[in-house]
Amino acid sequence: MFRNQCDDSVLVKDYINGKEAALELLIKRHQQRIFSFIYSKVQDRDVTEDVFQDTFIKVIKTLKRGNYNEEGKFLPWVMRIAHNLVIDYFRKNNRMPKFNNSEEFDIFSIISDNSLNAEKRIIKDQILSDVRNLIEELPEEQKEVLKMRMYMDMSFSEISESTGVSINTALGRMRYALINLRKVIEKNKIILVN
Structure with missing residues (x-):
């Protein structure tokens, strides 16, 4: 080597x-x-x-x-x-992580505007960085499912196959990941939209 x-x-x-x-x-x-x-x-x-x-x-x-x-x-x-x-x-290709979830708030909906000025772009980049850091704080199983779904565009069926758990378990982990992210965001008074 x-x-x-x-x-x-x-x-x-x-x-x-x-x-x-x-x-x-x-x-x-x-x-x-x-x-x-x-x-x-x-x-x-x-x-x-x-x-x-x-x-x-x-x-x-x-x-x-x-x-x-x-x-x-x-x-x-x-x-x-x-x-x-x-x-x-x-x-x-406007394919930065997105997740449409009617039950929980949508953390990533803030990054779909293509006409951002320089200041908004800097804020958006900071928000994305903050969200990535928050994701790293999640329990390993939740973090894994969330990254596969949002960053790799994997379906829950593909996540299930990749992780060796049932689709329901993968869905549950995603749900808890979003709930936990929301709690951390609220606890730390992080503002995701300006």
Whole structure:
């Protein structure tokens, strides 16, 4: 493993110094891991291929400009780029986490306005960050179901299959996750809409 990290940094230097084949080796070495990571987030093969290509276009541009300084940490750097592009994909396609729930309040309904000015965009980003932090405080089982439903667009049937619990259990965990989020929001007097 350590040897591969050294090899990565050597290949990066070789590519920067004009050896095009070095980049091909880097891509082949990490292709499966990066592709799988992207696919796990977007759940669509065509989108995954687009994001994968965009990731390496960004990698190439950064390396060619001489802006790469992640010595020996090539894969984590590329994974961060891929992660950011996945987020960009969801934002561009207005697919940021949404959940329509008639019984409980809808935390995510505040993020559907495409014509936000800069101030509102900053507030929206802060709210999303706050909500993500709140989600991390939930019990593991509730957090898992909530993330699968809202961030991965999985159906309750898919969640049931993935977690090995019944659909009713998955629905129950989602319900309790939303109830617990609401309690924390009220307790901490967090304002989700301005």
